[in-house]
Amino acid sequence: MYRLSDFTCITFGALCIASALPFVGIPVPTRSWAIYYADKNRWLSKLSGERLTPKQAGYASALLRLAVGSCCIYPPTRIPALLVNGAVVCRGTVVAYRDGRPMRPQWTMLGAVGLCLLTEIL
Structure with missing residues (x-):
């Protein structure tokens, strides 16, 4: 029998996997998403001290999304994946706020990470 946490974590995992596409320039679901993520890739490249090109930053971000998404779908790795993703997103939120x-x-x-963790522990 499925629990609410299965539904939320599998949905979140699938959305994480799908959200890897705009990071590599595939305009899913709309072209504006690809434009937003191309800008984000340039920003991530700048944050890396230009060690990564925007394209490399996009592929690294896409790989992270694929890994997190896959781990959220697989029950034994959900909580560690959500905690790692939450830490990355918390740091990114602070840096994003700082940079406007x-x-x-x-x-x-x-919010999505919090919801998944909440349903997982209830």
């Missing part, structure tokens, strides 16, 4: 970046994506991701 859009905050809605940050709050949405933090």
Whole structure:
């Protein structure tokens, strides 16, 4: 029998996997998402001290999303994946706020991680 946490974590995991596509330039679900993520990749490249190109930053971010998404779907690795993702997103939220970046994506991701953790522990 499925629990609420299964539904929320599998949904979150699938959305994480799907959200890897705009990081690599695939305009899913709309072209504006690809534009937003291309800008985010440039910003991440700048944060890396230009050690990563925007394309490399996009692929690294996409790989992180794929890993987190896959781990959220697989029950034994859910909580560690959510905690690691939450730590990354918390740090990213602080840096995004400092740099005047859009905050809605940050709050949405933090809320989704929180919801998944909450349903997992209840």
